[in-house]
Amino acid sequence: xxxxxKTDISFFKDGLRLDGRRADELRPVxxxxxxxxxxxxxxxxxMGGNKVIAAVYGPREVHPRHLQDVTRAIVRYRYNxxxxxxxxxxxxxPDRRSYELSKVSREALEPVILTSFFPRSVIDVFVEVLxxxxxxxxxxxxAAAVALADAxxxxxxxxxxxxxxxxxxxxVLDPMKEEDNFGQADLxxxxxxxxxxxxxxxxxxxxxxxxxxAVEMAMKGAREIYELQRKALVEKYSQLAGEPGKEEVHACD
Amino acid sequence: xxxxxxxxxIKKDFIYNLxxxxxxxxxxxFDQYREISIERNVIQKAEGSALxxxxxxxxxxxxxxxxxxxxxxxxxxxxxxxxxxxxxxxSPNFEPGPPNEVGIELARVVDRxxxxxxxxxxxxxxxxxxxxxWIVFIDVHILDDCGNILDAASLGAIAAxxxxxxxxxxxxxxxxxxxxxxDIPIATTAIEFSDVLMFDPGVDEEAIANTKLTVxxxxxxxxxxxxxxxxxxxxxxQAYRIIDIACEKAREIREKFLEA
Numbered sequence: 001x002x003x004x005x006k007t008d009i010s011f012f013k014d015g016l017r018l019d020g021r022r023a024d025e026l027r028p029v030x031x032x033x034x035x036x037x038x039x040x041x042x043x044x045x046x047m048g049g050n051k052v053i054a055a056v057y058g059p060r061e062v063h064p065r066h067l068q069d070v071t072r073a074i075v076r077y078r079y080n081x082x083x084x085x086x087x088x089x090x091x092x093x094p095d096r097r098s099y100e101l102s103k104v105s106r107e108a109l110e111p112v113i114l115t116s117f118f119p120r121s122v123i124d125v126f127v128e129v130l131x132x133x134x135x136x137x138x139x140x141x142x143a144a145a146v147a148l149a150d151a152x153x154x155x156x157x158x159x160x161x162x163x164x165x166x167x168x169x170x171x172v173l174d175p176m177k178e179e180d181n182f183g184q185a186d187l188x189x190x191x192x193x194x195x196x197x198x199x200x201x202x203x204x205x206x207x208x209x210x211x212x213x214a215v216e217m218a219m220k221g222a223r224e225i226y227e228l229q230r231k232a233l234v235e236k237y238s239q240l241a242g243e244p245g246k247e248e249v250h251a252c253d
Numbered sequence: 254x255x256x257x258x259x260x261x262x263i264k265k266d267f268i269y270n271l272x273x274x275x276x277x278x279x280x281x282x283f284d285q286y287r288e289i290s291i292e293r294n295v296i297q298k299a300e301g302s303a304l305x306x307x308x309x310x311x312x313x314x315x316x317x318x319x320x321x322x323x324x325x326x327x328x329x330x331x332x333x334x335x336x337x338x339x340x341x342x343x344s345p346n347f348e349p350g351p352p353n354e355v356g357i358e359l360a361r362v363v364d365r366x367x368x369x370x371x372x373x374x375x376x377x378x379x380x381x382x383x384x385x386x387w388i389v390f391i392d393v394h395i396l397d398d399c400g401n402i403l404d405a406a407s408l409g410a411i412a413a414x415x416x417x418x419x420x421x422x423x424x425x426x427x428x429x430x431x432x433x434x435x436d437i438p439i440a441t442t443a444i445e446f447s448d449v450l451m452f453d454p455g456v457d458e459e460a461i462a463n464t465k466l467t468v469x470x471x472x473x474x475x476x477x478x479x480x481x482x483x484x485x486x487x488x489x490x491q492a493y494r495i496i497d498i499a500c501e502k503a504r505e506i507r508e509k510f511l512e513a
Contacts (some may be wrong), residue, residue: 103354196486202479203369204490
């Protein structure tokens, strides 16, 4: 995180944030389920200025084969940023940051995936960040969790992810770019609807008390996102169920 | 995909049965660290170095410094570059080749501690604004992985920085001087296994646990970095407890080994 000298940036005006949000308010979230044809499951998410697509393939055969596990499915997660997704062009391909984010994101989802149902197979999760605006890992995890559900992968529960931050000594929910760049701390978490935490990272500076407050605020945000994920999935699948029963015709009949 | 530790079921049962009785394999209490030793300036060619032993885990950290170009977005700030080598001599699970995600994560968490605690005054490392700044390379070399190499590496990094001499004369930039540090961040790692929290896990303990949480604290008792890793879950209350104990442990370690 970049910290600047005391600049003139003021993060609050009349008690509201630069984009008019309250301290505990999320940016607008838009979730669309099943937007890709070839993938087994997919999801497009917008969280504020973030635009992220997640696709799930599998369970399918593992390549290279030596990676396969005879007791369960392995999960792979690839977080990738488009070179045009940020202000300065990003060099294409994985860097150290994306390796780390891929690892922690995979570990955020794996606890709820019933991998033992599919021995010797792989569940591939691909996350493409098309536009980045602080909070891409949380957006990616939210989209990936919905895409997994869309792919029909058995899961113990949904995973929802959200960050809390600290700017001008105030704990805020879902920091945007300016708050992330010039803020004092960033704490992304992911959790199940029951409040079991599956991802937790932090950088910046927080006292133990502030940490409590930030965790509670991030969890509140994640719960709100959970409702939106649920709504998006229910909407898509109730629509399918609601279509007038088409008589199924097989080619060989 | 990194090769993970394989542990026999019988060993797992053994550790689990001890744990129910409130015991650990090596007789430690759940929040007790193994013996720590830090040897400084072990590498004369490096600007600063430290060999850390945490029980039988051994990590060597070397710091090299050289003038170079600053990043465009921070023209008057020095640069920190942290790298970790999980060389195959340190564990049967490490393989030669470019760093895998475990090594990258380790380096990035060590880096997070140094960077976010603001231990290094990056502005003081500027030589000519926009043109020349000091680049601080922190290279972590794992020598023997007997568990919890992250805490050992983190300790090694700050210990090496504490004895780093800026090689100004070598580059015609005046006299050498001791690199000033403003904080001493300490990383503390705990694992969660069937509702028990264990600090400073050994290799076998790491192998049975699904959840690991690292907390980096500063001298003032604040948290400057965290990383949960592993495919398990953690209750918020467990995270709070780890932080409480981590602050206390970090203070002990800081006082005993790093503060002159």
